[in-house]
Amino acid sequence: MSKPEVNIVWLKRDLRTQDHVPIQQAENSGLPYLLLFLYEPSLIEYPDTSDRHLQFCYHSVNQMNETLAKTNQTVTQCYGEAVDVFAHFISIYSVQNVFSYSESGIKLTWKRDKAVKRLLDRKEITWHEFQRDNVLRGIKNRDNWDKMWYHNMNQMALTNTYSPKEKMEVNHPFSFPKEVKKTLENYPRSFQPAGEKNGWKYLESFVKDRGKNYNRHISKPTESRLSCGRISPYLSWGNLSVKQASQFVVSHPNSHKNKRAFDGMLTRLKWHCHFIQKFEVECEYETDCVNPGYETLEHDNNSDFLEAWKQGKTGYPLVDACMQAVIETGWINFRMRAMLVSFLCFNLDNDWRKGVYHLAQQFLDYEPGIHYPQFQMQAGTTGINTVRMYNPIKQSQDNDPEGIFIKKWVPELTDFPTKFIHEPWKATKIDLIDCGVTLGEDYPLPIVDLKETAKVARDKIWGHRKTPEVRENKRRIVHLHTRKR
């Protein structure tokens, strides 16, 4: 008996049912098609991945399945390596085409994609990859990139249509191990809820009301939780496309009233693609310095300091509060992310690679294309950006003056006198009588001296910037990633 002809849509970071080019192509082909999402053990075990990412994907897929139920279409979820899963479906179906977005991922996913491509080529199956959010494959510089980005974002977002189909019985041996299934289902409520519908809810509430104070509150750890878009996990896992988000913001009736605020957010949507484009061109930024001249920069790499940073026990209240908040909720604002990296790399003198996976795991919105270039920018290893060293005491005084954020996320300091909340070590015994906190026991004393470590780091990083290796590479990087003026 001949095998039934099908197409496969391979879902990756595009877990939505609308503005989806690969799904539309499969619909247009006229053949039955399989929507496939994979949980690959080799990726799950990789140090950038955490349960929260997998849970977000699982619940996003479940939401797609609810939406698609009336069309008899279902996303099939497989727990297995991509090559094995494709080999299985090729053995039971006559697979004609594979449709997907191209993935600007880490080296491991790039290697996996090449293995899948070899298999598909051997079986004479065409893999059609579509560009995601104007991130272009194979470009050598940024000539015309901006123009193309605006052109692309101004094209109508696609309205996917689904014709009713006969239900397909999809058999495979890649079901979830019991413990994996249990983990996937137990998604903590402290994280933003997953899925396309929730992405739209966040976006709608931003334009309706939350976004009016976007610029004013963007650096404040408490207020930004309300006034920022908070759509990052939905963009990172593709519950929303950048085009959908930007068109929705631009065309909303409130866009006149809140023009400055919305423009601030729209600019960042472009940055989103700009950063991923850098990573698409050189995914080595996951493991190597953007500017190879910084490979010879030496670090202390004190592992006790690193551990204290990871656990939010450094004795600097804002640093510790940010780490606790991100561990618990998966999100903090940009300024606080930058401060955490600056504190790790400059004050604690740890190489950026020591902390990069820890934050990748914590961020619910982990997007390799943004995460690694941003982390390195804050660590000062690009050689093309100004080095910004954030003083956590000043950040705390400016952006959390009453210590509201600190008191929420560092419960040991809830009753601490507000006067000393930014620098607890300045409080005298008499100041501490009422709050019952013994510094060094209930809450740590600072693990490093801020001023001293900042001075050493400043001299070191700026000194290194003048080396011929950094300067030489700077020219190459500017040519590759920036627009001609």
Ligand SMILES: Cc1cc2nc3c(=O)[nH]c(=O)nc-3n(C[C@H](O)[C@H](O)[C@H](O)COP(=O)(O)OP(=O)(O)OC[C@H]3O[C@@H](n4cnc5c(N)ncnc54)[C@H](O)[C@@H]3O)c2cc1C
């Ligand atoms: C060390 C470090 C690591 C980061 N890692 C990630 C990551 O893994 N995933 C991620 O989405 N963002 C990352 N960011 C960027 C930024 O902090 C988040 O995108 C932002 O905080 C998300 O909140 P929001 O959706 O409310 O953003 P908004 O301010 O509402 O902006 C809207 C969207 O624009 C994009 N965006 C915003 N700021 C930036 C930026 N500085 N660079 C690139 N895109 C931006 C995001 O997609 C965001 O959802 C990182 C920043 C730093 C300093």
